[in-house]
Amino acid sequence: MTNAVRTHGLFKRYGPQVAVAGIDLIVPKGSFAGLVGPNGAGKTTTLSMITTLLRPDGGVVEIDGHNVWADPIGVKGRIGVLPEGLRLFERLSGRELLLYNGQLRGIPLSEVSSRADELLRVMDLVEAQDKLVVDYSTGMRKKIGLAAALLHNPAVLFLDEPFEGVDPVSANTLTEVLRRYTESGSTVVFSSHVMDLVERLCDWVSVMSRGYIVAQGPLDSVRQGRTLNEAFLELVGARGDAPEGGLSWLGSSSA
Amino acid sequence: MVGLFVRLKLRLIRGSLRGDTAKQIGFVFSMIAAACCAFFGFLLFAVTRAADADVAQEIGIVAFTAFAMSWTIVPLLAFGLDETLDPSRLALFPLTPRQLAVGMLTAGATGPWPLASLIALFGAVIGLGRTAGGIVLGILAVLAVFAFCLVLSRTVTTALSGVLRSRRGRDLLAVAAVLVVVAGQLPNLLINRGVPGGGRALLDSLAAVLRWTPPGMAAHAISDGGLVGLGELVVVAASVVLLAWLWMLALRRALVTPDSSSQQAGSVRRSRIGRFLPSGMLGAVVAKELKYVRREPRGRIGWISAVVVSGFLAFSMHFEGSVFAIAPPAIAATMIGLQAANVFGIDGRALWMNAVVFTGERDVRTDLAGRHLGFAIIAVPLLTVLSVVSAILAGDLWAAVPAALTAWGVLGVSLGTGAITSVLSPYTLPERMNAFSSAAPGQGGLMFVSAFGAMLGTGLLAVPFVVLVAVGFTWVSVLAVLWGLLVSFGGRRLAGVVGWNRLPDLLAAVARPT
Numbered sequence: 001m002t003n004a005v006r007t008h009g010l011f012k013r014y015g016p017q018v019a020v021a022g023i024d025l026i027v028p029k030g031s032f033a034g035l036v037g038p039n040g041a042g043k044t045t046t047l048s049m050i051t052t053l054l055r056p057d058g059g060v061v062e063i064d065g066h067n068v069w070a071d072p073i074g075v076k077g078r079i080g081v082l083p084e085g086l087r088l089f090e091r092l093s094g095r096e097l098l099l100y101n102g103q104l105r106g107i108p109l110s111e112v113s114s115r116a117d118e119l120l121r122v123m124d125l126v127e128a129q130d131k132l133v134v135d136y137s138t139g140m141r142k143k144i145g146l147a148a149a150l151l152h153n154p155a156v157l158f159l160d161e162p163f164e165g166v167d168p169v170s171a172n173t174l175t176e177v178l179r180r181y182t183e184s185g186s187t188v189v190f191s192s193h194v195m196d197l198v199e200r201l202c203d204w205v206s207v208m209s210r211g212y213i214v215a216q217g218p219l220d221s222v223r224q225g226r227t228l229n230e231a232f233l234e235l236v237g238a239r240g241d242a243p244e245g246g247l248s249w250l251g252s253s254s255a
Numbered sequence: 256m257v258g259l260f261v262r263l264k265l266r267l268i269r270g271s272l273r274g275d276t277a278k279q280i281g282f283v284f285s286m287i288a289a290a291c292c293a294f295f296g297f298l299l300f301a302v303t304r305a306a307d308a309d310v311a312q313e314i315g316i317v318a319f320t321a322f323a324m325s326w327t328i329v330p331l332l333a334f335g336l337d338e339t340l341d342p343s344r345l346a347l348f349p350l351t352p353r354q355l356a357v358g359m360l361t362a363g364a365t366g367p368w369p370l371a372s373l374i375a376l377f378g379a380v381i382g383l384g385r386t387a388g389g390i391v392l393g394i395l396a397v398l399a400v401f402a403f404c405l406v407l408s409r410t411v412t413t414a415l416s417g418v419l420r421s422r423r424g425r426d427l428l429a430v431a432a433v434l435v436v437v438a439g440q441l442p443n444l445l446i447n448r449g450v451p452g453g454g455r456a457l458l459d460s461l462a463a464v465l466r467w468t469p470p471g472m473a474a475h476a477i478s479d480g481g482l483v484g485l486g487e488l489v490v491v492a493a494s495v496v497l498l499a500w501l502w503m504l505a506l507r508r509a510l511v512t513p514d515s516s517s518q519q520a521g522s523v524r525r526s527r528i529g530r531f532l533p534s535g536m537l538g539a540v541v542a543k544e545l546k547y548v549r550r551e552p553r554g555r556i557g558w559i560s561a562v563v564v565s566g567f568l569a570f571s572m573h574f575e576g577s578v579f580a581i582a583p584p585a586i587a588a589t590m591i592g593l594q595a596a597n598v599f600g601i602d603g604r605a606l607w608m609n610a611v612v613f614t615g616e617r618d619v620r621t622d623l624a625g626r627h628l629g630f631a632i633i634a635v636p637l638l639t640v641l642s643v644v645s646a647i648l649a650g651d652l653w654a655a656v657p658a659a660l661t662a663w664g665v666l667g668v669s670l671g672t673g674a675i676t677s678v679l680s681p682y683t684l685p686e687r688m689n690a691f692s693s694a695a696p697g698q699g700g701l702m703f704v705s706a707f708g709a710m711l712g713t714g715l716l717a718v719p720f721v722v723l724v725a726v727g728f729t730w731v732s733v734l735a736v737l738w739g740l741l742v743s744f745g746g747r748r749l750a751g752v753v754g755w756n757r758l759p760d761l762l763a764a765v766a767r768p769t
Contacts, residue, residue, distance in 0.1 A: 051611060052610070052611065052758075053607050053610060053759060054762075054763075055759040072613075076611060076612060076613070076614050079611070081611050083607055087604035088605055088608070089543065089605045089608065090551075091546065091547055093522070093523050093525075095525075096543075096546070099539070100542070100543055103539035104536050104540075104608070104609065104612045105612055109534055130522035130523055130524075131522050131523070132523060132550065134422055135422060
């Protein structure tokens with residue numbers, strides 16, 4: 001099995017704080033991979049470095065065998081990105097955003113329009129297609145962001161927290177689209193801290209904690225008979241229970 | 256309740272300063288500025304004592320009204336809603352509207368600026384109060400006006416709080432801020448151009464009208480000092496009570512009105528500009544730029560101010576001679592070009608969408624070319640019109656030709672230098688424009704380098720031909736256009752190299768939290 005994504009010793013520090021401590025991330029081609037970890041584990045920094053949005057302090061990133069920082073032409077056409085924080089061109093309408101993206105990538109306008117129309121229909125955004133992105137809800141923004149990332153039919157898709165703050169209906173649409181996409185042999189890498197979702201969708205999991213990858217592999221080998229949540233809590237060294245004592249006044253309110 | 260809200264406000268001020276040196280320094284300056292305003296405001300009011308009683312009274316009436324106006328407008332424009340002004344933040348607490356009103360009033364009166372206004376207003380007691388009665392009434396009048404300002408400002412903010420929270424409302428307000436600044440220049444212009452009867456007549460007529468507003472009555476009461484004054488103060492007090500009642504109504508409504516920002520907004524028209532533009536990256540960027548000029552308040556502000564300043568220049572520099580036909584369009588071209596000194600700033604956090612597509616210097620160059628083309632599509636007709644106008648004003652219509660050519664040349668030069676400053680010294684534009692800062696915290700230096708560099712570069716590269724054209728070598732203006740094209744091309748070329756090499760840094764610099 002070849003790898004869609006491979007990093008070697010990927011490293012990034014902000015001042016004295018090491019955000020990503022030389023990781024070797026592996027994602028096999030055609031897998032639906034989850035990158036999980038608590039807040040501040042370095043997931044976003046890792047994804048930003050892999051997708052050329054942040055310069056690493058050290059290490060190598062390869063996508064489909066192309067070195068990301070040495071051969072951007074080979075890489076940038078192959079990847080689709082949905083970064084964290086829903087950073088989009090707020091003053092374009094959803095449709096305009098898709099057209100802009102497609103044209104930027106040199107796809108002919110007629111082709112972009114027909115792809116955009118299809119994506120808008122699948123994402124259930126037809127009604128809102130002429131509204132400004134600034135007025136979109138979180139779910140709509142994630143959907144239009146995913147549509148923009150899929151527009152040029154990339155081989156590998158990177159999604160940072162695609163399901164955060166998304167309502168169940170939109171989340172369902174997103175997962176359906178992603179499932180169809182991976183079934184055709186394309187690769188999805190997404191970060192999340194919703195373990196149930198990762199367990200349900202992914203066949204490959206990488207667990208990050210404090211800048212390191214603490215476990216990586218097929219879903220079943222990482223969870224080893226437990227639920228992913230239990231395995232995760234143990235891997236990142238968190239205690240399952242809240243501290244005992246205190247809060248004696250809480251509950252059965254008399255006021 | 257009063258003490259609680261005073262402490263809340265003070266704690267909010269302290270909290271916003273914690274661990275942020277830039278803000279702390281800003282706060283110190285703001286304190287010094289408030290102290291200066293208090294001192295000089297007091298002094299200026301007080302020295303009207305030396306003037307004629309009538310004049311002093313008129314000045315007092317106008318100044319008191321201006322105070323109330325600025326109390327209404329400034330919080331809306333500069334701060335929007337701070338936490339103590341936004342009733343919805345307090346909606347969940349078990350407070351009656353009366354308690355809320357008292358609390359929010361105290362919060363509004365706490366802080367350096369309210370104190371400064373109160374001190375400045377007391378100067379009027381010295382300036383206007385010429386009798387013992389006047390001084391006693393004066394103290395009451397100042398307190399009444401202060402209360403009036405507070406309640407008026409709160410009523411307006413509360414009534415508009417729904418609008419202020421919506422995206423459209425904030426957009427409108429941002430543009431309104433520019434218009435208010437412009438409107439503030441009008442009296443200046445009027446006085447400079449000479450009003451029939453001079454400044455005194457203007458003051459007379461203004462005071463005659465404003466005298467019947469509550470602040471005007473308060474000022475009149477101080478100089479009157481007798482029974483009439485007392486009667487006027489009763490009216491002022493009544494208007495404060497009436498406003499307070501209106502405010503409570505507005506509060507009650509604001510507490511149960513949903514946040515309108517989550518409601519569905521209208522659609523935009525599909526633009527047809529795309530049809531006339533080249534396909535691919537260049538056309539896409541041009542179309543996006545043109546949309547942003549219309550839809551993004553920060554873009555609109557830039558263009559509105561450029562147009563307004565150019566208009567002012569054309570009308571205020573109307574001397575005979577073709578030299579004066581050339582100067583206003585050239586200056587306007589520089590101003591428009593300055594907006595391009597940080598072209599990536601307007602994209603801000605969305606710039607990654609372009610960055611993930613760029614595969615080399617050529618793409619950065621194409622992106623810049625698209626932005627420049629977008630600028631030129633608006634600026635070239637604008638500069639042409641301005642050239643014709645200033646040529647007519649200068650009394651030599653033919654001067655419009657060299658003026659327009661020179662202005663286009665200057666535009667090209669400033670776009671070229673702007674491309675370089677855009678990649679060398681990029682900075683984040685804050686989401687909310689206000690009068691005090693136009694860069695993200697901590698990036699003021701970068702902004703200065705960018706603006707100063709662009710000005711200097713444009714100046715050095717443009718002054719030679721502007722001067723030659725101005726002293727009579729009008730044929731040079733043809734070369735100016737070519738020179739402008741050349742500089743903008745060279746600027747994009749260089750910026751392409753630099754921009755491509757520091758693309759991730761560029762992304763980080765324009766996407767700072769504000």
